[in-house]
Amino acid sequence: MVNITFPTVTVPRNLINDTLQVLNKTREGPVTIPNAPVIPPWLQHALLSLYMALLVLSILLIAHYVFYARHARSDPPGPAGAPAEVPLSIIIPVKNEKPETVAEAVKRLGALQCPHAEILIVSDDPPDVFEEVKRAVEALGSPNVKVLRRPTPQGYKGVALNWAAEMAEGDVLVFLDVDSVPPPDMCQRARAVGEREILFLGWDGYAPVKTPVAQLQLFLYKYLLLHVSILGRHNTGHPVFALGSGIAVRREFFREVGGFCNCTADDYDISMKAYLHGGRVAYAPGPPVYVEVPAGYDAFKKQYARWTYNSAYLLAVYGAEIFKLKMPLAHRLSVFLNVATHPLMILTTFSIMLAGVAMGYMGIILPPLHILILQLALGVAALMQSYYVYRLAARDGYSFPAVAGKLITSGALLLALSPYLTLYVLMGLLKRRIRWHVTPKGLASVAGRLGLYELGLAAALAVLLAYALYISNWVLASSAAFLILAVLHALARVAIPSSQLGRG
Structure with a gap:
């Protein structure tokens, strides 16, 4: 027999009380650092309200994916087809x-x-x-x-x-x-x-x-x-x-x-x-x-930009017609989300990035309690999405960590591209015509390299981090550091190695 001794973990009572006191403060408003810059209350309230709306929208987008993922069982055999004589x-x-x-x-x-x-x-x-x-x-x-x-x-x-x-x-x-x-x-x-x-x-x-x-x-x-x-x-x-x-x-x-x-x-x-x-x-x-x-990052970026523009363009052209369709309300909502998913996903990602930087500048350590609850709900929704995607991918041998890694990398790539793609969302909503780029095939698709956008984004985030350190705002510095890590993860894991074959 082997005796197993588990370590005893003692949580100081003061730590629990202090944590509860801090959380109790969030019922009245955000908890900020002592040297937080003075922000007009109306501006702080407006930014927090916008952030709350973005969180709600993000939860709805993930929830609709979870709903369809729960019903994504293998498709049954198709019909026998029509007679072969049909021209x-x-x-x-x-x-x-x-x-x-x-x-x-x-x-x-x-x-x-x-x-x-x-x-x-x-x-x-x-x-x-x-x-x-x-x-x-x-x-x-x-x-x-x-x-x-x-x-x-x-x-x-x-x-x-x-x-x-x-x-x-x-x-x-x-x-x-x-x-x-x-x-x-x-x-x-x-x-x-x-x-x-x-x-x-x-x-x-x-x-x-x-x-x-x-x-x-x-x-x-x-x-x-x-x-x-x-x-x-x-x-x-x-x-x-x-x-x-x-x-x-x-x-x-x-x-x-x-x-x-x-x-x-x-x-x-x-x-x-x-x-x-x-x-x-x-x-x-x-x-x-x-x-x-x-296969190349540059070709992927251009194709994704065109798809993003397409969805935004369709929203501008048919947005008023979608909810007039003669179908049940749930079906009309499904049509809307089908068309609007890319623009909404990109706009919310970019806006949450900006909101996070703004809250970091305001020195907000903890947002109000209702926003904390929404942040927790967003985390739970993301975990549920990972789980249901894992259930689909497990049939092909994927582990849960592998699936979560794919989704995290996809999210980091979306975060890195969101400012660039936001421009295409706006052009689509304004019905501005864009040039059609034929997506290159095979080895030709890896010919592109990282451009000024990626260098500019990395430089802007580095300047933001330097500024946060200069004014001793560790909350803003943490936000900038997180964004830098996410962008570097996307570039190092996806963009740079996908452009290696194009060199030479």
Whole structure:
């Protein structure tokens, strides 16, 4: 027998009493350091009220993810599909793509069981580049493939897709990106699309170049996008939105809703128009479409900025229409959160960062009790989200610390990028047009390097820390030090190693 002696821990009674006395003070207002600068009471109250509202919004955002994560069970087998005689047109837009990349996409489609289908490659390339692409595709000898070039390649991708849709012969139109890997049963599931719906085949990611930013995205695509945002909404019967690759729609309904918009948010825009026209977006359970995730930090940052802008733009265009949709209130709220998640998440992250700095400057050691309770609730909500994501990822061998590490790194990256992304939120809300950057593929996606933004952010935080030390404000210094550590963690774990292959 082995005797185990546990150490005796004695908590001084005075420590408990002092802690309770400090907490009791928070019922009257914030607890500050002795040398805190004098702030007008109205300004302090306004900042604390804003911070409280941000905490409530953050809790709601996490809670809605937890709700869908609890329902993100594995999807059941999909329907058998429609008869193979239904004419089908698969439309792939290309611009600035290598001829080999386009040829590989055609080969992938040729391997599918897809009778009575045509493949339309619509190019917005200059004439000489278009001819190279056309020769590469024609060399494959596929009789059902057409390579077309718009006479006037103007506007965003959606305009090119609309033009190709008019050239198509199929009753069902399928829109696919050139780098996407379609599931084997894509054509059968696409032909099952209803008369007044847009069918979405689901998304998951793949990465030909394994970098930290690619590995992080693969995790987020699989568990937060596919399982939570898509499967969770589908399993609860809530509305889903189609993403840009793997969309099927009947020609008549496509024309009725007006096709794609001349904007960068073409996928979410046509989803909204489907709901506004009394239709719906349906998720087709089964193997998803695999899309390439950017392997380089710079490419990821640009793509994420465009997605952020797209959501904010949709809010500006359709915000007043969402709650007029003819569907239950819970479904309208789901539509709103689906569209608004990225802008709200970025604005709250950036605003909480600024609020934390402001409270640090005011020397607030402990905020009022009601804010302390909300901070605790936010921590509990974040822990619940980690737990439910872990339940999904555990099937693939992830441990809870590994899942928590992925989510912490994702949060640090969002914190580091939030000032940059906030600009795109504002541009989207103001409906300012942005330039479309075609996301580079493969090894080309790691060509970017850290830019002036990252250096400027690190320098600004370093100056803030130096200033806090100079005025002997240890609360502000702690806030600045935390932000520096979070930014350095994101840069050291994700951004810098994901740009290493681009050097040389």
